[in-house]
Amino acid sequence: MMMRFTLAFVVALAGSLPARADVNIQEVTTPGGITAWLVEDHTIPFTALELRFRGGASLDLPGKRGATYLMTGLLEEGAGDLDARAFAREMEGLAAGFNYNVYDDALTVSAKFLTENRDQAVDLLRSTLIDPTFAPDDIERVRAQVASILRSNLTDPDDIASAAFDTRTYGDHPYATQKEGTLDSLAGLTREDLVTAKANAMALDRIYVGVVGDISAEELGPMLDHLLGDLPATGAPMPERADPMFDGGTHVVPFDTPQSVALFGQKGISQDDPDFFAAYLLNVILGGGGFESRLMHEVREKRGLTYGVYSYLVGKDQADVWMGSVSSANDRIADAIKVIRDEWTRMAQDGATEEELAAAKKYLTGAYPLRFDGNGPIANIIVGMQMQGMPIDYAATRNDRINAVTLDDVNRVAKELLDPDALTFVVTGQPERLTETSN
């Protein structure tokens, strides 16, 4: 299927509850002291469970890059007294679904299970969290798969651009390197490293829990204590703050492919900053609002220079950046970059208009209740809200905060925050008429 466009932006803002949506979040504290947010909905006989462990791949120890990633990949490859295939057979027989992922700042576990065999599904999930086997054969099999991913990344223009951008931006912080590690670091990982990575990343002092579906608060407490209670109390300390560097240049990573891929960025803004919502609205107007954004209008609709161009605020735990992406044929990417730089400058100097701000507010406030659609999506939202430190009743005030932002706020933030001289491009491809520059 061909889609008219594909949204590539990161939604940096978790939502909360619309006044009219019939969704009620309860805070549940288990007898064992674990806190979870729960939305009970007994319409469909299954439960969606989302776990987040703060820290994620950035907790890799020096010289052990890729350990958390490889460890996460092995959680479903054998646990308790089940080997990899016996575990898979068990999960299939219960028709449960468990997914394990790791990102820069979090290790995530997404589970769904039927009400009719919930206890058995939770037992099985528990074994992967508490007692994964990390058998030598399985380590080698998954290590070979990760190595294959790493090799493929080395010849994929999007991955090349992303890795080059991170290296240039994040100095010696873990964010500067790829979470899968390098072929060298991956080859050196031992079973002991994986055991350490698990103890560092999966502990009770960093866990967030969101649950939605066919389960009551009374049932949830003991279930969570059983599921999680035997995790270690504490894990590794969080990484230091990163200090993203943007020299304002245009940097080319030569790669033989017909279309150049460009990532661009500058410093961002913390979600705790009083100006965050002004910046968020500004980003929607500039490059975050799908077809309505200035970048999309100028680069795609008016000039046909790309299929998609986006900007997005990235709120990492240890860094805030404002990023964007665009792809254009090698003989046109220079034009696309010029238009983006011009638009960045125009917005910094002249700001947005009253009409643009009104449209962005209507979009954000109207889209808000539409997010709470289904057990799976709601579980994701409520666990994200907890990670971002939002109050449980954040819902009631969220749209008001958006509406309270004035055009003066937006344009002041545009002047203060948008920094055309620091906007840095990393381009992968064989771009024509594009010279390497740095300020």
Added chain:
Amino acid sequence: MQRLAALTFSLMSIALPAAADGLNDMVTDFKLDNGMEVVVIEDHRAPVVVHMVWYKSGAADEKPGVSGVAHFLEHLLFKGTDKMAPGELSRVVAENGGTDNAFTSHDYTAYFQRVAADRLELMMSMESDRMVNLNLDEKDILTEREVIIEERNQRIENNPQALYREQAMAAQYLNSRYGVPIIGWRHEMEQLSLEDALDYYKTYYAPNNAILVVAGDVTPDEVRTLAEKYYGVIPANPDLPDRIRPQEPVQSGERRILYRDPRIAQPYVSRSYLAPERDHGDQKQAAALTMLAEVLGGGQTSVLAEKLQFGTKQALYCSAWYAGTNLDDTTFGVYIVPAEGVGMQEAEDALDKALAEFIEEGVDAEQLDRIKMQLKASQIYARDDVGDIARIYGGALTQGLTVEDVQAWPDLLQEVTGEDIVAAARDVLDKRHAVTGWLMSEEMTQ
């Protein structure tokens, strides 16, 4: 874990149909007087609605020489009508907090918006307007043609796996337009004109060639009233052509492709076989093939993984797929990513040996039970995503199936026996109607 995500195979998981009592109870269908079909899927948990219009025409309905025009027109439908300025539809959707998009396949073209339930009427007023009142000028054409060429660059030219798939499908289909890429061949895309787009538009965009699917917090009565007001007043197109497309002849020659590209870091062997698709009232063979794909390639416990990843360890990864919902003959596929030190010929031989052994050994009864258990459960999980149910109905109804066929499908899957699966494998896994590709970088040797 996104293991091997870089190798973007089109993995067709089991198409999740609507059956199980709870799921079927959500669905109502009827027809307007002008021939437009309507499907309503109710889910009152959240005040959201998905509004979709599907046209029973896609890239395989194009005339020769203008490949990509169906998809090009899809882009142009956002360029305004007599009433709406270019871009206005998407702007109005966004101002109402909604999202909108469109997609084109070989068999259909579809447009959708996801909005608050009380905005449904506004969506219908705009979508019905552009069904017949499109207003385009030459400048729209030229700029948007650049956009679709950049889209081709992004999806295809920058991706060696996608380039291989184009070559493989062109070799797979001797007569069907499925051999021509949906986005179009580049040299033909560069020549697409306003006339080409309008010709396709006037031929196929009409209520008697369309299906309305509305899913979410609505009732069938509400949908009927609004649909009659906005879509019901558009006259049917009496000249709508019958949907008769070139069919595949008997295929009797094995085809092989050596595809070399320095951007392929991880070599692999891919094979597709011509295979029957789901047909109205005749879905049994497709049900057996759907189960065959699961038995052979559905995860860690599948036959190919057992034999090649865990057994001989010749595969880093291997799987099978089947795209059953198609209007005309479809494909069944298998692939193997060789482990370190395993050559391409050895990998292909290992794959062939595993398939031959499977046909001799038959289906493990416990594995079949587990798959059927998962399929039953999928009927429960499916109710959590009403938009996905809408896509299943829209896809099926534009690809030769009926609501009854969709609702019969889960039971047909449950009835498939191990013998049915092996028989389907014997029929379909025949190299005379297959394309085998070796994907590798330039310096790769056997």
